[in-house]
Amino acid sequence: MIRLNNDTPVSVLQEVKKGSLVTDTFSKTGLVETIEISDDGLYRVYTFHLVTGRTIIVKR
Template identity: 75%
Template sequence: MIRLNNETPSEVLQEVKKGDLVTDTFSKTGLVESIETDDDGLYKIYSFNLVTGRTITIKK
């Protein structure tokens, strides 16, 4: 299981793939269904959509 939070290194965030088991250590745990990345110029935003319908969003 991969723990995703703001302290997770960017290298780890980039290696997460569809089907990996992830958690935000609070209430969101599940398999990754899709991953979206966006760059707003200041932050790179990772959105991990889980099969449970929840989303873990990390700004780096």
């Protein structure tokens, strides 16, 4: 299980794939359904959509 939060290294965020088991260490745990990576000019935003319908967002 991979923990995703704002302290997670970029190298770990890059290795997360569809089907990976992830958690935000609070209430969101599940398999990754889709991953979106965007850049808002200040941060690189990783959006992980889980099969449970929840979303984990990490800004790095």
